[in-house]
Amino acid sequence: MMMRENVLLNMRAAYARLWVRIKGGNREPQWLIAETIIPIITLSAYIFLYKMVKAPPEYSGFVIIGGTMMAFWSNVLWNMSAQFYWEKEVGNLEVYLVAPISRMAILLGMALGGFVNTTLRAVAVFIAGMYIFQVPFAIYEPLTALLIFFLTIGALYALGMMFASLFMLYGREAWHTANLLQEPIQFLSGTYYPTTSQVVPFMVQLLSSLIPLTFGLDGIRKVAILGLGISDVWPNIVALAVFTLVLLPLARQALRFMENLGKKEGRLTLRWQ
């Protein structure tokens, strides 16, 4: 098959998987209500706490941005990586593996579909947070903010693709890994507080620097709340670009390795592990 045909085939597959996600999301709009209200309750608790201790008003903005971005990380973990486990249980994974498409195309479709759905939720959290808590935003360089946002999304979904390879091979064991990645990442990336603060221990800061979300949150906060520009956040941009460039090929390799291992061990289509 010609390279062009191959690219077209994979683009069709990615689009179709994206379409399934959006169509499915639209058919059950109830998820939007729950997924918007729950994060607002969580971030309200942090905002009240910061207000009680008379922290600067920017801290409320930090929390809202953290809550907004957390929606994307949850989507990556549960609706993309862990999704492979569900696909395996219902027999879809077998169909994907027998089809002449790249596994990355399916994951890309899931990622894009998830991104569209989650953006709705994230925007709802963002707007609600702004109105309820009257958070002052100071965005002077919206393009820089958008660049950091999209680079963060790229790095997060690349990381998600890597985790998906675990779910392709393992079953419930990988579920525990996903659980383990939810709260610690939320803590280490500084979802509800800035990790650059001096009160945060050095080891935590070091660990947090290994997570793309940390650089994304820090960069967006600087541009959207503190009113800084590209000259101040270029290290964040470079770090996020490096994360994406390293994680994407790594994810491809991990998928290939795990698929091959699964074929050897006979665990690729094994259910109820």
Next chain:
Amino acid sequence: MRIFKGHDKPVKALDNVSIYIDEGEIFGLLGPNGAGKTTLIKILTTLLLPTSGEAYVGGFDVARESHKVRRIISLVSGGETPGYGILSASENLWFFSQLYGLSSSAAKAEIKRLMADLEFDDYAETRMSRLSTGYKQRLNLARGLLSKPEILFLDEPTLGLDVLTSKKLRSYIVDWAKKERKGTVLLTTHYMAEADEMCDRVAIIDRGKILACDSPLKLKEKLEKNVIMKAEVSSVQADFGFLDKMKGVVGYSQTRSIQTNTTSLKVMVREERIFSDIVSKLEEQNQKILSVNRAEPTLEDVYISLVGRGFEEENVS
């Protein structure tokens, strides 16, 4: 050969299997549960690697050229309903068509045709989660045929379906392979009638080994020197253990019916007179024999002659 790790010791799922399937042939793999049928189909559809040996599909090595194999095959597994419950039947089919690069218009036309052919076009807009088992399986088969594969793998395609739906699907597959697509079909089944009705050739597989391979007719012809008798005994507790040691008995199978409190015994013997000895033994056990008749050989009898027992006993043990 394919060996799995297993809980206590390695399990040899396939043992020196060697088969060749001609282009345009409907080839059946017949064997009880756990015989190795699905393992073989998984190797041929690139989902599993053989522990040793080689396998080629359409001339391509399944291990080294899996991407080429995937372009010409399709797999339909019975009892499975891949797809998304929240989407309608036609939406699911459109989704799967995109995994094979069909243009949207071509896919929609093909979906319409397949749904009409498989008689579930009335359910095109019904969500998959609301379809009955039979219609889900029609949807599954339509999915497998959408990409117009050269080689179609069917793993127990009528598993759990009612007689009428099974019959419809079987005749559709035969028409597809022989008239419409002229494609090759590899079918696994543990239903004797299915293999007999559909297949040009059948391989009988048991415990990972191919025991015989030929056309159903030729396989049955080989039994002509034996006599097959059927007896119905009015008890589900009849003990046929004596048949294991009896000279001249090739093999036997039994089907117990709790509802009618009867056991149907099918026994293959070298000479008709041996059956008289069997009847005498049963009478000694005070078993009431309701009927006795001679039966024409079936593929089950071929299996019995090779293994010495029927599928049912294998399933029970």
